[in-house]
Amino acid sequence: MTIQWFPGHMAKARREVMEKLKFVDIVFELVDARLPLSSRNPMLDNILQSKPRLVLLNKGDLADTVQSQKWKSYFERLGYSALVINAQENRDAKKIVAESKRVLAEKFEKEKGRGMKPRAIRAMVIGIPNVGKSTLLNRLVGKKIAQTGNKPGVTKGQQWLRHNAELELLDTPGILWPKFEDQEVAKKLALTGAIKDQLLHLDDLAIYALEVLARFYPEQLKERYKLNDDDLFLPYPELLMKISQIRGFRDDYDRASEMIVNEVRSGKLGRFTLDNYEEIGGRDE
Numbered sequence: 001m002t003i004q005w006f007p008g009h010m011a012k013a014r015r016e017v018m019e020k021l022k023f024v025d026i027v028f029e030l031v032d033a034r035l036p037l038s039s040r041n042p043m044l045d046n047i048l049q050s051k052p053r054l055v056l057l058n059k060g061d062l063a064d065t066v067q068s069q070k071w072k073s074y075f076e077r078l079g080y081s082a083l084v085i086n087a088q089e090n091r092d093a094k095k096i097v098a099e100s101k102r103v104l105a106e107k108f109e110k111e112k113g114r115g116m117k118p119r120a121i122r123a124m125v126i127g128i129p130n131v132g133k134s135t136l137l138n139r140l141v142g143k144k145i146a147q148t149g150n151k152p153g154v155t156k157g158q159q160w161l162r163h164n165a166e167l168e169l170l171d172t173p174g175i176l177w178p179k180f181e182d183q184e185v186a187k188k189l190a191l192t193g194a195i196k197d198q199l200l201h202l203d204d205l206a207i208y209a210l211e212v213l214a215r216f217y218p219e220q221l222k223e224r225y226k227l228n229d230d231d232l233f234l235p236y237p238e239l240l241m242k243i244s245q246i247r248g249f250r251d252d253y254d255r256a257s258e259m260i261v262n263e264v265r266s267g268k269l270g271r272f273t274l275d276n277y278e279e280i281g282g283r284d285e
Protein backbone atom coordinates (compact mmCIF):
# COMPACT_ATOMS: atom_id res chain seq x y z
CA MET A 1 0.00 0.00 0.00
CA THR A 2 1.34 3.43 -0.84
CA ILE A 3 0.28 6.43 1.11
CA GLN A 4 0.77 10.05 0.17
CA TRP A 5 1.44 11.82 3.42
CA PHE A 6 -0.02 15.29 3.55
CA PRO A 7 -0.20 17.23 6.82
CA GLY A 8 -3.88 16.36 7.21
CA HIS A 9 -3.16 12.65 6.84
CA MET A 10 -0.34 12.84 9.34
CA ALA A 11 -2.56 14.52 11.91
CA LYS A 12 -5.24 11.89 11.32
CA ALA A 13 -2.79 8.99 11.59
CA ARG A 14 -1.37 10.42 14.78
CA ARG A 15 -4.85 10.91 16.26
CA GLU A 16 -5.87 7.36 15.40
CA VAL A 17 -2.82 5.88 17.07
CA MET A 18 -3.32 8.02 20.17
CA GLU A 19 -6.96 6.91 20.44
CA LYS A 20 -6.00 3.26 20.33
CA LEU A 21 -3.11 3.60 22.75
CA LYS A 22 -5.51 3.82 25.65
CA PHE A 23 -6.62 0.25 25.10
CA VAL A 24 -3.28 -1.49 24.92
CA ASP A 25 -0.65 -2.52 27.45
CA ILE A 26 2.23 -2.49 25.01
CA VAL A 27 3.13 -1.23 21.54
CA PHE A 28 5.07 -3.33 19.06
CA GLU A 29 7.08 -0.75 17.13
CA LEU A 30 8.18 -2.34 13.87
CA VAL A 31 11.29 -0.98 12.22
CA ASP A 32 13.16 -2.33 9.22
CA ALA A 33 16.34 -4.01 10.50
CA ARG A 34 18.17 -2.69 7.42
CA LEU A 35 17.38 0.87 8.54
CA PRO A 36 16.57 0.84 12.22
CA LEU A 37 16.65 4.63 12.57
CA SER A 38 15.51 5.75 9.13
CA SER A 39 12.41 3.56 9.24
CA ARG A 40 11.15 5.07 12.48
CA ASN A 41 8.46 7.70 12.70
CA PRO A 42 10.00 11.00 13.84
CA MET A 43 7.17 11.75 16.25
CA LEU A 44 6.73 8.35 17.80
CA ASP A 45 8.35 9.16 21.14
CA ASN A 46 6.07 12.11 21.45
CA ILE A 47 3.02 10.01 20.54
CA LEU A 48 3.75 6.99 22.70
CA GLN A 49 5.07 8.87 25.73
CA SER A 50 5.71 6.31 28.46
CA LYS A 51 3.69 3.44 26.98
CA PRO A 52 5.72 0.21 27.23
CA ARG A 53 7.29 -0.54 23.89
CA LEU A 54 8.87 -3.53 22.24
CA VAL A 55 11.00 -2.51 19.26
CA LEU A 56 10.94 -5.24 16.62
CA LEU A 57 13.73 -5.05 14.08
CA ASN A 58 11.87 -6.82 11.31
CA LYS A 59 13.23 -8.33 8.08
CA GLY A 60 16.19 -9.43 10.15
CA ASP A 61 16.77 -12.12 7.53
CA LEU A 62 17.75 -9.39 5.03
CA ALA A 63 19.93 -7.34 7.39
CA ASP A 64 23.58 -7.55 8.40
CA THR A 65 23.49 -9.72 11.54
CA VAL A 66 26.37 -7.95 13.29
CA GLN A 67 24.76 -4.56 12.70
CA SER A 68 21.39 -5.86 13.88
CA GLN A 69 22.83 -6.89 17.22
CA LYS A 70 24.39 -3.46 17.66
CA TRP A 71 21.09 -1.77 16.90
CA LYS A 72 19.26 -4.09 19.28
CA SER A 73 21.63 -3.02 22.06
CA TYR A 74 21.15 0.60 21.02
CA PHE A 75 17.39 0.37 21.57
CA GLU A 76 17.92 -1.42 24.85
CA ARG A 77 20.19 1.38 26.01
CA LEU A 78 17.38 3.81 25.19
CA GLY A 79 15.27 1.83 27.65
CA TYR A 80 13.15 -0.26 25.29
CA SER A 81 12.95 -3.99 24.83
CA ALA A 82 14.12 -5.05 21.41
CA LEU A 83 14.16 -8.19 19.26
CA VAL A 84 15.53 -8.88 15.81
CA ILE A 85 12.83 -10.83 13.99
CA ASN A 86 11.53 -12.20 10.74
CA ALA A 87 7.79 -11.60 10.85
CA GLN A 88 7.24 -14.64 8.67
CA GLU A 89 8.61 -17.04 11.31
CA ASN A 90 6.55 -18.75 13.98
CA ARG A 91 9.41 -19.03 16.42
CA ASP A 92 9.78 -15.26 16.42
CA ALA A 93 6.13 -14.87 17.30
CA LYS A 94 6.83 -16.97 20.40
CA LYS A 95 9.76 -14.74 21.36
CA ILE A 96 7.54 -11.67 21.07
CA VAL A 97 4.99 -13.15 23.47
CA ALA A 98 7.67 -14.16 25.97
CA GLU A 99 9.30 -10.72 25.83
CA SER A 100 5.97 -8.91 26.23
CA LYS A 101 5.22 -10.98 29.32
CA ARG A 102 8.58 -10.08 30.76
CA VAL A 103 8.08 -6.35 30.12
CA LEU A 104 4.62 -6.37 31.67
CA ALA A 105 5.25 -8.81 34.53
CA GLU A 106 5.17 -6.09 37.17
CA LYS A 107 1.96 -4.51 35.87
CA PHE A 108 0.19 -7.86 35.80
CA GLU A 109 1.49 -8.78 39.24
CA LYS A 110 0.00 -5.56 40.57
CA GLU A 111 -3.34 -6.30 38.93
CA LYS A 112 -3.32 -9.71 40.57
CA GLY A 113 -2.56 -8.10 43.90
CA ARG A 114 -5.64 -5.92 43.43
CA GLY A 115 -7.73 -9.05 42.94
CA MET A 116 -8.18 -8.63 39.17
CA LYS A 117 -8.75 -11.69 37.02
CA PRO A 118 -5.86 -12.92 34.88
CA ARG A 119 -6.17 -11.56 31.35
CA ALA A 120 -4.37 -11.50 28.04
CA ILE A 121 -1.79 -8.85 27.21
CA ARG A 122 -3.25 -6.30 24.79
CA ALA A 123 -0.96 -5.00 22.12
CA MET A 124 -0.97 -2.98 18.93
CA VAL A 125 1.41 -3.02 16.01
CA ILE A 126 2.78 0.30 14.73
CA GLY A 127 5.17 1.12 11.91
CA ILE A 128 5.77 2.90 8.62
CA PRO A 129 4.32 1.48 5.37
CA ASN A 130 5.69 -1.82 4.10
CA VAL A 131 7.65 -2.61 7.25
CA GLY A 132 5.77 -5.88 7.77
CA LYS A 133 2.88 -4.98 10.06
CA SER A 134 0.28 -7.19 8.36
CA THR A 135 2.73 -10.06 8.02
CA LEU A 136 3.42 -9.92 11.74
CA LEU A 137 -0.27 -9.70 12.65
CA ASN A 138 -1.04 -12.69 10.45
CA ARG A 139 1.84 -14.64 11.92
CA LEU A 140 0.82 -13.83 15.48
CA VAL A 141 -2.81 -14.61 14.92
CA GLY A 142 -2.17 -17.55 12.65
CA LYS A 143 -4.87 -19.91 11.51
CA LYS A 144 -6.75 -19.58 14.74
CA ILE A 145 -7.75 -16.09 13.61
CA ALA A 146 -10.56 -15.08 15.87
CA GLN A 147 -12.14 -11.77 16.52
CA THR A 148 -12.84 -11.62 20.19
CA GLY A 149 -15.40 -8.85 19.88
CA ASN A 150 -15.57 -5.51 21.54
CA LYS A 151 -14.16 -5.16 25.00
CA PRO A 152 -15.84 -2.96 27.54
CA GLY A 153 -14.47 0.54 27.30
CA VAL A 154 -13.21 0.10 23.79
CA THR A 155 -14.36 2.34 20.95
CA LYS A 156 -17.22 0.85 19.02
CA GLY A 157 -16.05 -1.38 16.23
CA GLN A 158 -12.64 -1.92 17.72
CA GLN A 159 -11.76 -5.52 17.04
CA TRP A 160 -9.27 -7.70 18.82
CA LEU A 161 -7.46 -10.61 17.33
CA ARG A 162 -6.38 -13.41 19.62
CA HIS A 163 -2.93 -14.96 19.46
CA ASN A 164 -3.63 -17.28 22.37
CA ALA A 165 -4.84 -16.88 25.92
CA GLU A 166 -1.80 -14.70 26.55
CA LEU A 167 -1.93 -12.09 23.82
CA GLU A 168 -4.58 -10.09 21.99
CA LEU A 169 -3.92 -7.61 19.23
CA LEU A 170 -5.84 -4.70 17.80
CA ASP A 171 -6.91 -5.81 14.34
CA THR A 172 -5.65 -2.73 12.49
CA PRO A 173 -2.03 -1.73 12.78
CA GLY A 174 -1.06 1.91 13.25
CA ILE A 175 0.54 3.29 10.08
CA LEU A 176 2.81 6.27 10.56
CA TRP A 177 4.98 8.22 8.16
CA PRO A 178 8.76 7.92 7.91
CA LYS A 179 11.25 10.81 7.94
CA PHE A 180 11.26 11.20 4.18
CA GLU A 181 12.14 14.91 4.13
CA ASP A 182 15.80 13.98 4.68
CA GLN A 183 17.25 13.09 1.23
CA GLU A 184 19.62 10.43 2.54
CA VAL A 185 16.81 8.79 4.50
CA ALA A 186 14.52 8.98 1.45
CA LYS A 187 17.10 7.09 -0.62
CA LYS A 188 17.38 4.39 2.02
CA LEU A 189 13.61 4.07 2.24
CA ALA A 190 13.29 3.85 -1.53
CA LEU A 191 16.05 1.29 -1.84
CA THR A 192 14.34 -1.00 0.63
CA GLY A 193 10.95 -0.45 -1.02
CA ALA A 194 9.32 1.58 1.75
CA ILE A 195 8.55 4.57 -0.45
CA LYS A 196 7.47 4.88 -4.04
CA ASP A 197 9.99 4.51 -6.81
CA GLN A 198 8.70 7.51 -8.72
CA LEU A 199 9.95 9.88 -6.06
CA LEU A 200 13.53 9.05 -6.93
CA HIS A 201 15.18 8.16 -10.22
CA LEU A 202 16.07 4.50 -10.48
CA ASP A 203 19.58 5.28 -11.67
CA ASP A 204 20.18 7.52 -8.64
CA LEU A 205 18.98 4.66 -6.45
CA ALA A 206 21.15 2.10 -8.23
CA ILE A 207 24.20 4.34 -7.87
CA TYR A 208 23.41 4.86 -4.22
CA ALA A 209 23.17 1.07 -3.81
CA LEU A 210 26.54 0.59 -5.49
CA GLU A 211 28.09 3.24 -3.27
CA VAL A 212 26.87 1.61 -0.06
CA LEU A 213 27.70 -1.91 -1.17
CA ALA A 214 31.17 -1.01 -2.43
CA ARG A 215 31.88 0.68 0.86
CA PHE A 216 30.43 -1.74 3.39
CA TYR A 217 29.81 -4.99 1.52
CA PRO A 218 32.40 -5.12 -1.31
CA GLU A 219 32.68 -8.92 -1.41
CA GLN A 220 28.93 -9.35 -1.89
CA LEU A 221 28.96 -6.85 -4.74
CA LYS A 222 31.97 -8.45 -6.43
CA GLU A 223 30.50 -11.89 -6.19
CA ARG A 224 27.06 -11.04 -7.56
CA TYR A 225 28.28 -9.16 -10.63
CA LYS A 226 31.58 -10.96 -11.14
CA LEU A 227 33.62 -7.81 -10.60
CA ASN A 228 37.30 -7.58 -9.79
CA ASP A 229 38.98 -5.49 -7.09
CA ASP A 230 39.83 -2.64 -9.47
CA ASP A 231 36.20 -2.27 -10.56
CA LEU A 232 35.29 -1.16 -7.08
CA PHE A 233 37.52 1.91 -7.52
CA LEU A 234 35.63 3.05 -10.62
CA PRO A 235 33.43 6.14 -10.28
CA TYR A 236 29.97 4.74 -9.52
CA PRO A 237 28.33 5.75 -12.84
CA GLU A 238 31.12 3.85 -14.59
CA LEU A 239 30.63 0.89 -12.32
CA LEU A 240 26.95 0.94 -13.29
CA MET A 241 27.98 0.94 -16.98
CA LYS A 242 30.30 -1.98 -16.36
CA ILE A 243 27.63 -4.04 -14.61
CA SER A 244 25.23 -3.19 -17.42
CA GLN A 245 27.71 -4.60 -19.92
CA ILE A 246 28.49 -7.68 -17.84
CA ARG A 247 24.77 -8.45 -17.66
CA GLY A 248 24.35 -7.97 -21.41
CA PHE A 249 22.25 -4.80 -21.16
CA ARG A 250 24.84 -2.81 -23.17
CA ASP A 251 24.08 0.89 -22.68
CA ASP A 252 20.57 0.40 -21.32
CA TYR A 253 21.40 1.85 -17.92
CA ASP A 254 17.75 2.18 -16.96
CA ARG A 255 17.37 -1.55 -17.28
CA ALA A 256 20.60 -2.19 -15.39
CA SER A 257 19.52 0.22 -12.64
CA GLU A 258 16.18 -1.48 -12.30
CA MET A 259 17.83 -4.87 -12.05
CA ILE A 260 20.28 -3.70 -9.37
CA VAL A 261 17.55 -2.09 -7.27
CA ASN A 262 15.34 -5.18 -7.54
CA GLU A 263 18.19 -7.49 -6.66
CA VAL A 264 19.17 -5.38 -3.65
CA ARG A 265 15.58 -5.30 -2.41
CA SER A 266 15.06 -9.00 -2.75
CA GLY A 267 18.25 -9.87 -0.93
CA LYS A 268 20.13 -11.27 -3.95
CA LEU A 269 23.15 -9.17 -3.04
CA GLY A 270 23.16 -10.66 0.42
CA ARG A 271 22.41 -9.16 3.77
CA PHE A 272 23.04 -5.46 4.30
CA THR A 273 22.22 -2.65 6.68
CA LEU A 274 21.92 0.88 5.31
CA ASP A 275 21.87 2.67 8.67
CA ASN A 276 25.44 1.90 9.61
CA TYR A 277 25.65 1.80 13.38
CA GLU A 278 29.19 3.15 13.58
CA GLU A 279 28.22 6.11 11.41
CA ILE A 280 24.94 7.19 12.86
CA GLY A 281 24.21 5.08 15.91
CA GLY A 282 25.45 7.42 18.57
CA ARG A 283 23.74 10.48 17.14
CA ASP A 284 20.79 10.73 19.46
CA GLU A 285 22.16 8.85 22.45
Ligand SMILES: Nc1nc2c(ncn2[C@@H]2O[C@H](COP(=O)(O)OP(=O)(O)OP(=O)(O)O)[C@@H](O)[C@H]2O)c(=O)[nH]1
Pocket residue numbers: 001002058059060061062085086087088127128129130131132133134135136175
Ligand atom coordinates in the same frame (compact mmCIF):
# COMPACT_ATOMS: atom_id res chain seq x y z
N1 LIG B 1 12.25 -11.06 3.95
C1 LIG B 1 11.26 -10.61 4.73
N2 LIG B 1 10.18 -10.06 4.18
C2 LIG B 1 9.20 -9.62 5.01
C3 LIG B 1 9.28 -9.76 6.41
N3 LIG B 1 8.16 -9.22 6.94
C4 LIG B 1 7.41 -8.77 5.91
N4 LIG B 1 8.03 -9.03 4.74
C5 LIG B 1 7.56 -8.67 3.37
O1 LIG B 1 7.50 -7.25 3.31
C6 LIG B 1 6.41 -6.83 2.49
C7 LIG B 1 5.52 -5.88 3.24
O2 LIG B 1 4.89 -6.57 4.30
P1 LIG B 1 3.46 -6.14 4.89
O3 LIG B 1 3.17 -7.04 6.02
O4 LIG B 1 2.47 -6.03 3.81
O5 LIG B 1 3.81 -4.67 5.41
P2 LIG B 1 2.85 -3.61 6.09
O6 LIG B 1 3.67 -2.89 7.10
O7 LIG B 1 1.60 -4.25 6.58
O8 LIG B 1 2.57 -2.67 4.85
P3 LIG B 1 1.46 -1.50 4.62
O9 LIG B 1 0.15 -2.21 4.48
O10 LIG B 1 1.97 -0.85 3.38
O11 LIG B 1 1.51 -0.56 5.76
C8 LIG B 1 5.71 -8.11 2.05
O12 LIG B 1 6.19 -8.45 0.78
C9 LIG B 1 6.16 -9.14 3.09
O13 LIG B 1 6.17 -10.45 2.58
C10 LIG B 1 10.47 -10.35 6.97
O14 LIG B 1 10.66 -10.45 8.19
N5 LIG B 1 11.41 -10.76 6.07
